[in-house]
Amino acid sequence: MSSVDWKNYKPTLIPDIDGLEKIDVYEKNGGYKAFKSVLTENDKWPDEKSVIDEVKAANIRGRGGAGFNAGLKWSFMPPADGKPRYLACNGDESEPGTFKDRKIFEYNPHVFIEGALIAAYAMQVTTIYVYIRGEYLVYVKMMEKAIQDAYDKGYIGKNILGSDYSVDFYVHMGAGAYICGEETSMLESLEGKRGYPRVKPPFPAQKGLWGRPTTINNIETLAHVPSVINNGADWFSSIGAENHPGPFLYGISGHVNRPGVYELPSGVPVLDLIHEVAGGMRNDKKLKAVIPGGSSTPVVRADQLEGITMDSDSLRSVGTMVGTAGMVIMDEDTDMVDMLWRIAHFYHHESCGQCTPCREGTGWLEKVLLKIKNGEGEVKDLDLLLDVTTQMEGRTICALADAAAWPVRHTINRFRDEFEARCKKSVHAVA
Amino acid sequence: MAYEFTKEDLKEIESIKAKYPDVKAATLPALWVAQNRFGHVEPEVQRLVAKTLELPEAHVHGVATFYTQYYKEKKGKYVLDVCTCLSCQLCGGYDIVEHIENRLGIKAGETTEDGMFTLTEVECLGACGYAPMLQVTNDQYVNNLTPEKVDELLEKLKKGEEPEYDQIGMPLRKVK
Numbered sequence: 009m010s011s012v013d014w015k016n017y018k019p020t021l022i023p024d025i026d027g028l029e030k031i032d033v034y035e036k037n038g039g040y041k042a043f044k045s046v047l048t049e050n051d052k053w054p055d056e057k058s059v060i061d062e063v064k065a066a067n068i069r070g071r072g073g074a075g076f077n078a079g080l081k082w083s084f085m086p087p088a089d090g091k092p093r094y095l096a097c098n099g100d101e102s103e104p105g106t107f108k109d110r111k112i113f114e115y116n117p118h119v120f121i122e123g124a125l126i127a128a129y130a131m132q133v134t135t136i137y138v139y140i141r142g143e144y145l146v147y148v149k150m151m152e153k154a155i156q157d158a159y160d161k162g163y164i165g166k167n168i169l170g171s172d173y174s175v176d177f178y179v180h181m182g183a184g185a186y187i188c189g190e191e192t193s194m195l196e197s198l199e200g201k202r203g204y205p206r207v208k209p210p211f212p213a214q215k216g217l218w219g220r221p222t223t224i225n226n227i228e229t230l231a232h233v234p235s236v237i238n239n240g241a242d243w244f245s246s247i248g249a250e251n252h253p254g255p256f257l258y259g260i261s262g263h264v265n266r267p268g269v270y271e272l273p274s275g276v277p278v279l280d281l282i283h284e285v286a287g288g289m290r291n292d293k294k295l296k297a298v299i300p301g302g303s304s305t306p307v308v309r310a311d312q313l314e315g316i317t318m319d320s321d322s323l324r325s326v327g328t329m330v331g332t333a334g335m336v337i338m339d340e341d342t343d344m345v346d347m348l349w350r351i352a353h354f355y356h357h358e359s360c361g362q363c364t365p366c367r368e369g370t371g372w373l374e375k376v377l378l379k380i381k382n383g384e385g386e387v388k389d390l391d392l393l394l395d396v397t398t399q400m401e402g403r404t405i406c407a408l409a410d411a412a413a414w415p416v417r418h419t420i421n422r423f424r425d426e427f428e429a430r431c432k433k434s435v436h437a438v439a
Numbered sequence: 440m441a442y443e444f445t446k447e448d449l450k451e452i453e454s455i456k457a458k459y460p461d462v463k464a465a466t467l468p469a470l471w472v473a474q475n476r477f478g479h480v481e482p483e484v485q486r487l488v489a490k491t492l493e494l495p496e497a498h499v500h501g502v503a504t505f506y507t508q509y510y511k512e513k514k515g516k517y518v519l520d521v522c523t524c525l526s527c528q529l530c531g532g533y534d535i536v537e538h539i540e541n542r543l544g545i546k547a548g549e550t551t552e553d554g555m556f557t558l559t560e561v562e563c564l565g566a567c568g569y570a571p572m573l574q575v576t577n578d579q580y581v582n583n584l585t586p587e588k589v590d591e592l593l594e595k596l597k598k599g600e601e602p603e604y605d606q607i608g609m610p611l612r613k614v615k
Contacts (some may be wrong), residue, residue, distance in 0.1 A: 022609060092460065102562075102563060102565065103563070104524045104525035104526065104562075104566065104567065105525055105526055105563075105565040106563075107566055107567045107568055109607070110565060114606075115609065119443070141565065142506070142508045142577065143473075143508070143564050143565065143574060143577070145563065145577060145578055145603055146578075146579065148579075160513070162566060176457045176458075180458075180464075180467070180468070181467070181468065181471065182506070183467055183470065183471065183506035183508040183509055184468070184506045184507035184508035184509075185505060185506050185507065186562065186563075195554050197467065198464060199461065199463060199464050200461075200463040200464040200465060200466035200467055200502065201461075201463070201466070201498075201501075202501050202502055202505040203505060203506075216460060218460055218539065257566060260568065261529075261530075261567035261568045261570060262526055262529050262567075263529060263530075267568035267569070267570075268566075268568045268607070269568065269609070282553070297541045299525075303524075303525050304564075309444070333569065336525055336526055336529070336567070339531060342529065346527070346528070347525070347528065350523070350524065350525060350528045351525060354524055354525070354562055354563065357562055358562065360505075408456070420568050424577040
């Protein structure tokens with residue numbers, strides 16, 4: 009496999025341009041050109057389907073964690089019937105280790121707005137909502153201003169740029185609930201309810217907000233759309249890893265010298281991201297483990313990482329996933345038992361309580377891990393934990409139970425000696 | 440005490456309602472308007488929101504209790520939400536909680552006697568690269584905390600000086 013030339017990559021989502029958050033600066037740098045093109049250049053974009061096909065061909069795999077082809081998702085929307093249809097943009101960003109979409113809100117909000125507008129036009133959506141987590145109050149205000157500026161310039165509203173297409177665009181602020189990042193829970197929250205995920209089917213494309221066709225996309229996913237329209241699907245799919253192409257916003261946190269969000273192609277070697285991009289390990293400590301894409305993605309031991317790159321195929325070979333590309337880097341001093349207990353605590357706190365396996369399971373995972381953390385556990389408790397995870401996975405309405413179970417199962421399997429060392433010696437030991 | 444919305448609040452709630460095809464959708468934003476006005480959404484405030492939106496009290500109560508950022512009881516003037524989740528834990532979030540506990544003489548979850556500070560331990564706030572960090576009363580983030588930085592913050596807050604937006608520059612947007 010040829011390695012990705014990330015050193016010469018030029019960022020498109022968060023390029024180094026001063027004042028890019030202002031609409032004038034964004035326009036001066038080619039902003040809203042793509043949206044104008046799909047609305048007015050009929051020879052290039054004869055219909056909405058041509059836009060969807062281009063985005064589908066680019067293979068923008070959803071950046072919220074699921075990695076589903078965005079254009080394909082758009083194509084699931086039923087034909088327009090003159091009644092309301094919705095695009096819900098997911099800026100809930102609450103998965104521990106993930107802090108990338110806020111960079112778009114802050115540094116380049118219009119690239120997201122433009123992407124959302126193109127998506128909305130392609131699906132003939134009548135109203136766009138961007139759901140932003142309540143803790144991001146600062147970014148809520150920034151987005152409200154950016155959207156107002158786009159209204160004032162005539163990019164949003166009635167008969168946009170002289171076309172017969174009209175759309176509204178609103179910010180909806182959350183109020184503290186991880187589960188609202190789950191797409192159907194987000195729809196419930198948008199409708200003003202407790203964020204309980206919905207049973208699928210019906211899928212949101214059939215019955216979403218207020219029973220109407222709705223598509224849900226992550227902020228970063230939508231922010232990639234303008235460059236796909238401007239440069240073509242081939243350009244996008246030639247960046248980075250073949251099966252998971254395009255730029256990624258890598259959020260690197262934990263024990264590195266230069267944590268932060270970096271825009272680079274997909275498929276960059278994990279070790280390059282740690283040692284070169286993020287400036288290496290803090291205090292020259294040794295690398296112990298990496299969680300590659302948010303707390304739910306299985307942890308990988310350092311000795312498994314040689315040659316592994318940040319794309320779905322490569323990460324699958326070590327039993328993990330890209331997730332949100334929110335990488336958590338851990339050094340040799342990290343206590344895996346404490347770390348795992350904290351993740352379990354998070355999922356227990358955030359379980360909405362709707363499904364029994366999750367509500368009870370997350371509680372037991374935390375409880376048993378706390379016991380082990382406090383030196384009160386026994387080796388058989390590790391098997392109890394693994395058993396609980398199998399009782400949770402795939403048995404609930406949404407994926408929170410899986411997200412809670414995976415880290416427990418994989419961290420125990422990959423660092424079992426550390427967990428056993430924390431357990432009390434069994435009184436029944438025979439050897 | 441009887442809670443009432445001001446005329447401006449009511450106007451804001453009307454403009455919120457216009458964004459959605461169904462009034463129920465205004466529940467979350469209306470609770471925010473209420474919390475910004477009264478500093479909390481105690482049951483009496485929840486009733487006011489229900490009455491204003493003409494929705495069942497049980498619905499508003501259900502929503503208010505589902506989301507962590509709505510204060511279901513009175514809090515201190517400044518609520519310090521310290522993140523201790525994954526990346527913050529790895530970078531010393533619990534040390535920050537302990538430091539504040541010692542400084543303020545309270546435990547996480549408590550409010551100081553003078554009603555100045557409430558200390559809370561919270562789940563991931565999405566600032567993982569700037570850990571450890573905290574959020575002041577559902578508003579500004581204070582990043583890359585050290586005990587000294589915390590002391591400085593507490594002194595400022597005691598004088599009523601609230602933190603300003605702590606913009607994080609993009610480290611090497613283009614890595615060479």
